[in-house]
Amino acid sequence: MTEQKTTFADQKRKTVETAEFTEDGRYKRKVRSFVLRTGRLSEFQRNMMNENWATLGLEHQATPFDFVQIYGNHNPVILEIGFGMGKSLVEMALQNPDKNYLGIEVHTPGVGACIAYAVEKQVKNLRVICHDATEILRDCIADGSLGGLQLFFPDPWHKAKHHKRRIVQPHFVAQVTQKLMPQGFIHMATDWENYAEQMLNVLKSAVDLRNVSETGDYIPRPDFRPLTKFEQRGHRLGHGVWDLYFIKK
Numbered sequence: 001m002t003e004q005k006t007t008f009a010d011q012k013r014k015t016v017e018t019a020e021f022t023e024d025g026r027y028k029r030k031v032r033s034f035v036l037r038t039g040r041l042s043e044f045q046r047n048m049m050n051e052n053w054a055t056l057g058l059e060h061q062a063t064p065f066d067f068v069q070i071y072g073n074h075n076p077v078i079l080e081i082g083f084g085m086g087k088s089l090v091e092m093a094l095q096n097p098d099k100n101y102l103g104i105e106v107h108t109p110g111v112g113a114c115i116a117y118a119v120e121k122q123v124k125n126l127r128v129i130c131h132d133a134t135e136i137l138r139d140c141i142a143d144g145s146l147g148g149l150q151l152f153f154p155d156p157w158h159k160a161k162h163h164k165r166r167i168v169q170p171h172f173v174a175q176v177t178q179k180l181m182p183q184g185f186i187h188m189a190t191d192w193e194n195y196a197e198q199m200l201n202v203l204k205s206a207v208d209l210r211n212v213s214e215t216g217d218y219i220p221r222p223d224f225r226p227l228t229k230f231e232q233r234g235h236r237l238g239h240g241v242w243d244l245y246f247i248k249k
């Protein structure tokens with residue numbers, strides 16, 4: 001049997017977060033919104049990641065990204081956190097050539113699949129990152145620089161004792177709002193009613209945000225949001241879907 005060489009894509013599976021230490025040098029354990037799954041990275045996904053990272057991938061860095069330099073234009077940048085396998089993100093990028101898309105996902109098979117689909121569709125207005133989104137937001141995104149934030153079917157963390165792991169928390173929304181330009185949007189969707197209620201409460205409490213919902217809560221499912229893999233799964237399980245859409249004042 002030939003020995004498999006460890007490639008860039010394999011390495012990425014272990015480096016989706018920055019190690020941080022306490023003053024006395026102990027590793028800081030953080031509450032994460034994800035568990036790194038060991039799902040198989042197929043040969044195809046691995047190759048697509050290795051071959052196209054130079055053009056489609058971005059790394060975590062200590063200073064804000066220069067979007068004009070990255071995309072070669074001044075179009076608004078839409079950030080999507082947790083794009084899964086990336087199909088709906090690529091479709092949105094194709095449908096909106098006047099916008100730039102930045103996708104973040106920690107699950108490498110998803111990153112590989114997204115890159116493969118983006119290459120197949122020859123998408124030019126998309127870049128992907130394989131790193132914890134909360135660190136990317138904190139370190140790499142300048143204040144007032146995003147046209148919008150998309151968060152579709154984030155991990156619901158069903159059990160009450162795990163609710164602290166849900167990515168939608170007041171400090172997360174405050175940080176995202178700070179990164180948005182005026183009139184920038186936050187669009188969330190979930191198939192878990194209890195999480196939808198938490199999203200609504202957190203978003204409604206943010207003074208700089210305005211809910212576009214005519215009923216003061218959710219919006220009807222918009223046609224411009226492609227069906228995602230998790231949404232499809234939710235349909236099969238008989239779940240409802242809640243979309244939330246807020247604008248920065």
Ligand SMILES: C[S@@+](CC[C@H](N)C(=O)[O-])C[C@H]1O[C@@H](n2cnc3c(N)ncnc32)[C@H](O)[C@@H]1O
Nearest residue numbers: 033034082084105106132133152153228229230
């Ligand atoms: C339930 S899945 C939904 C995927 C996709 N949006 C869909 O609807 O099919 C949530 C995804 O978010 C990713 N995720 C969770 N926390 C993240 C974080 N802090 N940074 C980047 N990705 C994250 C997970 O790896 C997972 O793939």
